Amino acid sequence: MLQFLIRRLTGAVVIMFLIGAFTFFLFYTIPQDFAQLSCGKNCSPENIAVIRENLGLDKPITTQFWEFMRGIVAGRDFAVGHCAAPCLGQSFSTGDFVWDSIMDRFPLTLSLTVGALVIFLVIGLGSGLLAAWKRGTALDKAVSGASMVLSSFQIYFLGPIVLGLFVYSTGWMENPKYVPFLDNPVDWAVALLIPWAVMATIFTAQYTRMSRSTMIEQLQEEHVRTARAKGMPQRYVFFRYAWRGSLAPIVTILGMDLSGLLAGGVVTEFTFDLAGIGRLAVESSLTKDLPVTMGVMLFGAFFILVLNIIVDLAYAYIDPRVRLA
Amino acid sequence: MTTLTKTEDTPAPTGPEAFLSVRDLRVRFSTEDGVVKAVDGLSFDVERGKTLGIVGESGSGKSVTNLAVLGLHNPQSSSVTGEILLDGKNLIAASEKEMERIRGNRAAMIFQDPLTALSPYYTVGRQLAEPFRKHTGASRKEAKARAIEMLTKVGIPQPALRFDDYPHQFSGGMRQRAMIAMSLMCNPDLLIADEPTTALDVTVQAQILDLLKDLQQEFGSAIIFITHDLGVIANMADDLLVMYAGRAVERGTVREVLQQPKHPYTWGLLSSMPRLGGDINEALMPIPGSPPSLLNPPSGCPFHPRCAFTEKVDGERCSGERPLLAEGRAAACHLTPEQKRTIFIDDIKPRLG
Numbered sequence: 182m183l184q185f186l187i188r189r190l191t192g193a194v195v196i197m198f199l200i201g202a203f204t205f206f207l208f209y210t211i212p213q214d215f216a217q218l219s220c221g222k223n224c225s226p227e228n229i230a231v232i233r234e235n236l237g238l239d240k241p242i243t244t245q246f247w248e249f250m251r252g253i254v255a256g257r258d259f260a261v262g263h264c265a266a267p268c269l270g271q272s273f274s275t276g277d278f279v280w281d282s283i284m285d286r287f288p289l290t291l292s293l294t295v296g297a298l299v300i301f302l303v304i305g306l307g308s309g310l311l312a313a314w315k316r317g318t319a320l321d322k323a324v325s326g327a328s329m330v331l332s333s334f335q336i337y338f339l340g341p342i343v344l345g346l347f348v349y350s351t352g353w354m355e356n357p358k359y360v361p362f363l364d365n366p367v368d369w370a371v372a373l374l375i376p377w378a379v380m381a382t383i384f385t386a387q388y389t390r391m392s393r394s395t396m397i398e399q400l401q402e403e404h405v406r407t408a409r410a411k412g413m414p415q416r417y418v419f420f421r422y423a424w425r426g427s428l429a430p431i432v433t434i435l436g437m438d439l440s441g442l443l444a445g446g447v448v449t450e451f452t453f454d455l456a457g458i459g460r461l462a463v464e465s466s467l468t469k470d471l472p473v474t475m476g477v478m479l480f481g482a483f484f485i486l487v488l489n490i491i492v493d494l495a496y497a498y499i500d501p502r503v504r505l506a
Numbered sequence: 507m508t509t510l511t512k513t514e515d516t517p518a519p520t521g522p523e524a525f526l527s528v529r530d531l532r533v534r535f536s537t538e539d540g541v542v543k544a545v546d547g548l549s550f551d552v553e554r555g556k557t558l559g560i561v562g563e564s565g566s567g568k569s570v571t572n573l574a575v576l577g578l579h580n581p582q583s584s585s586v587t588g589e590i591l592l593d594g595k596n597l598i599a600a601s602e603k604e605m606e607r608i609r610g611n612r613a614a615m616i617f618q619d620p621l622t623a624l625s626p627y628y629t630v631g632r633q634l635a636e637p638f639r640k641h642t643g644a645s646r647k648e649a650k651a652r653a654i655e656m657l658t659k660v661g662i663p664q665p666a667l668r669f670d671d672y673p674h675q676f677s678g679g680m681r682q683r684a685m686i687a688m689s690l691m692c693n694p695d696l697l698i699a700d701e702p703t704t705a706l707d708v709t710v711q712a713q714i715l716d717l718l719k720d721l722q723q724e725f726g727s728a729i730i731f732i733t734h735d736l737g738v739i740a741n742m743a744d745d746l747l748v749m750y751a752g753r754a755v756e757r758g759t760v761r762e763v764l765q766q767p768k769h770p771y772t773w774g775l776l777s778s779m780p781r782l783g784g785d786i787n788e789a790l791m792p793i794p795g796s797p798p799s800l801l802n803p804p805s806g807c808p809f810h811p812r813c814a815f816t817e818k819v820d821g822e823r824c825s826g827e828r829p830l831l832a833e834g835r836a837a838a839c840h841l842t843p844e845q846k847r848t849i850f851i852d853d854i855k856p857r858l859g
Contacts, residue, residue, distance in 0.1 A: 317582045404625040407617060410576055411637035411688065412610035415602070425627045501672045502626055 189493070193486040198250070200482045201475065205246050208471045215273055218469060235260040236273065249475075269479065270472030272465075279476035282461060286445075289359040290457035293380065293449060294442040296373055300381035305388025306431070312389065313396035314419060324389060332386035340379045340452035347375060357453045376453045380446070384438065388431070395430050399423040428499045436492035443488075444481030524551035524591075525728045526575070526613075526696055531588040533567070533574050533752075542800045544570040546752040547588075552745075554695065557722065557729040559743030559760060561736060561775065565797050567752040568732045572698045575730075576615055577605040592696065610637040614689035618701040620681035624673040630657075630684050631669035638691040656687035660717055679710035683717070690721060697722075698730045703738060715742060736779055740764055748772050751798050751808035758835040768837035768846045770813045773854045781858070791857060807840065818845055 216233040217224065233239045237248060248257065252268035259271050259278075269279035312324040347354045357376050360368040399405060400423045408422045409415070445459030458477060465473035497503045533545040545567040552558045560568045573579055574586050577597060590597040592613060597605065609615075617623035624633060634656065635649035644652065650669065657665035660683040673681055682702060689697060699718065703711040715738065722729055731742050739746060739760060746763040748756040748771065756769040767773055774793035795812040798804050804811050810824040819840045831838040839846065 403617060403619065403622040406578060407615075407623045407685075408625065408633075409578055410609055410615045410617075412606045412608070412640060413636060414606055414640075422625055422627075425625075500627065502674045 185493075186490070189490045193490065196486060197479060197482055201250060201253075201479055202246065204475050204478050205249065205471075206242075208469075208474070209242055211469065215469070215471065218273060236271070249472075253479075269476035272473050273470045274468050274473075279472045282473060283458065283476055283480055286456055286458050286461050288361060289450075289455055290443065290445050290459070292359065292362065292369065292373055293376055293446060293455070293457065294439065296370070296377040297380035297384060297442070298439065300377055301384035301388055302435075304381070305385040306392045308385070309389040309392025310396060310424070312393045313400070313423075316393075316397055321393075325393065328386040328389040328393075330386075331382055332390060334383055334386075336379055336383060336446075336448045337452050339382060340376075340449070343375055343379055344453070357455060359455060376449055376455065379452075380449055387434075391434060392427060392431060395427040396423055399426040402426060425499065429496060432492055432495045432499065436488045436495075440481070440485040440488040443484040445477070525554045525593055526552040526730075527589070527591040528571070528575070529589040529591070531571060531574060531590065532586070533570050533579065534585045535583055536585075537583075537801075540801050543803065544752055544800055545574065546803075548749070548752070548754055550747050550754065550757070552696070552728045552730055554728050555722070555726045556745065557731050557743045559739040559746045560730060560732045560749055561734060561739055561746065562749035563734060563797050565800070566749040567800075568749055569700050570752075571749075572615065572700055572730060572732060575696075575698065576609050576613060577602075578609075607641070610689075610694070611641040611692045612694055613696040613698065614692070614694040616682075616685055616689050616697065616699040616702045619705045620673075620678065620685045621705070623685060624681060626673060629670050629672055630676065631671075633673075634669075634684070634688045634691055637688070641692045652691060653687070656690055657684065659690075659721070660684070660687040661713075662687070678706055679713065682706060682710075682714055686714070686717065686721070690725065693725055693727075695727055696730070697727045698732070700732045701734070702731075704733070704735070711738070718742070736764065736775060748775070751803055752800055753808065753838070754831055755809065755839070756837040757831065762835055766847075767850065767854075768843075769809075769839050770815050770841075771809050772837070773850065774812075777854065777857050807838070815841060815845075815849060818849075 214229075216229045216236060216238055220228055220232050230239075237245055240248075249270055251257065252264065252266070252270060254266055256266040257264045257268045257270075261271070261276060264271065264278045264280070267280055269283070271278055272282065275282075308324050308328070312321040315321045344356070348356055354375060355372065357374075358372050360372045362369045396419075400419070402423070405418060405422045405426075408418045413421075443458075445457055445462055447459035447463055449455070450457045450460045451463075458480065461473065462477040462481075464470075465477060528551070529549050531545055531548045532543070535542045535544055548567070548571060550558065550560075560571070562568050570579075575590055575592075575597065577586075577600065579586055586598055588598065592608065597608070600608070624630070631650065631653050634653035635646070638644055638652050639646070639649045654665045654669055657668060662668050662680060662683055668676075668680075673684070676684060682705075686702070702718070703714050706714060718729070718731075719742070721727075729742075731739065733739055733742075743760045746756075746758060746760045747754050748763065748769060750771050756763055756767065756772050763772060764776070767776060771793070774791070777791035778793060780790055793812055794814075798808055798811070804825070806823070806825040806827050807813070807829050810816050813824065816824040823840045827840070829838040829840050837846070841849070
């Protein structure tokens with residue numbers, strides 16, 4: 182177990198390094214003078230030279246890469262001051278430290294993720310289980326049909342409709358915005374209710390279909406039939422035997438969805454005009470703000486890698502045949 | 507043309523002490539392609555302490571019959587009619603709750619593949635103890651003691667340690683032993699063994715068969731032993747039922763059926779069996795063709811398209827009229843008893859060696 186964690190975490194660090202290196206060098210293949218970009222038009226050559234020095238752009242590219250990577254672990258000094266670890270560098274366009282910009286945006290992204298997650302897990306898995314329990318009945322068909330329709334919706338389609346209905350035409354709710362949770366948990370929830378509902382609708386539909394179909398598959402497993410043949414009550418067989426077997430595929434997909442959500446939902450944030458990680462990523466690549474783009478990439482990669490490890494740990498817990506080594 | 511009357515499928519080979527008595531059992535599955543008559547008018551009896559062997563090819567309805575006995579078919583996609591009397595109680599009319607009390611308690615089942623039939627997610631001990639606690643209301647501790655006792659009985663070494671193992675930590679033979687131990691937890695009066703040795707090595711197979719016989723002597727259960735292996739059945743069963751296309755085609759004691767088989771299908775099964783010490787060049791005699799579709803079974807005798815002896819029967823009877831299975835020792839075939847005897851002695855027996 183410990184061995185597994187050490188091995189996987191080392192692997193994750195290596196992958197993070199490779200992702201960083203790849204993004205870094207890829208960016209430098211762009212024929213663009215970042216100092217010029219940062220300074221804007223009508224910039225004197227002297228100014229450019231100063232900026233170049235401040236950003237470290239006058240050093241060889243390998244040195245720049247080394248300093249960037251070192252900064253993540255040990256922090257780094259810039260002309261504007263010390264950037265504490267994990268230092269992801271300084272934005273070319275705003276001059277802010279990248280880590281600080283990410284931390285500014287992250288609470289919103291985290292709030293969107295957590296809220297939507299709770300809703301779609303409870304309703305999605307619940308209705309999927311219900312449909313599987315009542316399989317073949319009218320209820321099952323209704324649930325399956327609805328989830329089929331809903332899962333083909335998109336956030337940028339459903340979002341504006343909901344906004345139009347509840348905000349613009351009726352005025353029942355305000356435009357979604359971020360209120361820090363610690364300031365006022367109720368306002369926090371109310372202000373994000375619409376994005377949560379829209380995100381959750383689409384995910385709910387997927388989780389309903391997935392949990393229904395894996396449950397129905399599991400119910401046909403021979404070991405589930407054995408449990409019935411022993412005289413175990415139907416409900417027990419359903420929740421203890423079939424559900425246990427359905428967990429592994431659900432956890433896999435959940436891990437992937439969750440890391441995607443935490444890395445920032447570009448479409449959601451643009452649809453509801455919220456400033457989260459996704460928006461930061463898009464803006465930074467449009468302005469060719471390399472440190473920010475890299476920071477966001479690494480930040481997202483971190484969640485993917487960590488959740489992967491968590492999913493593997495969950496596997497071992499769910500299925501005793503899986504050995505961690 | 508199939509001429510079929512309602513009564514002919516319900517002969518009653520009733521022994522007064524029949525513990526399980528199945529009458530005119532019909533199991534139908536509705537599929538997208540139509541209705542599959544998986545079991546079509548089957549009757550048999552099993553007495554306490556006796557073993558009924560059921561043989562037949564895959565898809566002949568052996569397993570479907572026995573799942574029906576325990577009421578394990580999905581009522582939404584299947585219909586089960588007829589009578590299944592377990593100690594006088596009709597299981598077809600029983601509610602799901604009543605069936606839950608019978609399953610694993612009075613009637614238990616051993617499945618074919620112990621690898622897939624035990625849940626990979628729970629320890630062997632838990633899977634054994636569970637039905638015992640449910641049926642007897644025993645405490646966790648009592649159930650554990652009982653499970654260890656049964657694991658000992660089926661010959662699992664160090665049962666107290668093995669209790670906490672998962673099925674994947676067991677070998678194939680041990681898993682089947684654990685499965686048998688599980689089925690015996692509540693001393694069932696009826697044990698249904700659905701090809702319990704098919705997935706096992708031959709040496710392990712022999713051990714498991716011995717074990718089953720010993721346990722039957724000890725507990726006096728009635729056993730239904732399903733297999734397609736006639737060698738195994740000769741060793742295990744008292745009575746034998748040969749099934750084809752969802753019906754019984756021959757019935758008798760094991761001795762009678764294996765030594766003087768009367769149905770061309772039984773002849774075919776016997777001739778397809780390789781024999782030890784046979785010449786290496788000696789051809790096996792497989793039954794030509796494949797089992798019929800149960801969506802549209804052949805008219806008349808369901809075996810006639812594969813039968814080599816139809817021309818010995820007058821007219822179109824084989825394809826036009828379904829032969830009946832009489833009571834007691836019988837075979838459902840239009841050949842006359844005289845013909846059956848001569849064909850068997852002249853053509854079949856020499857091949858069996």
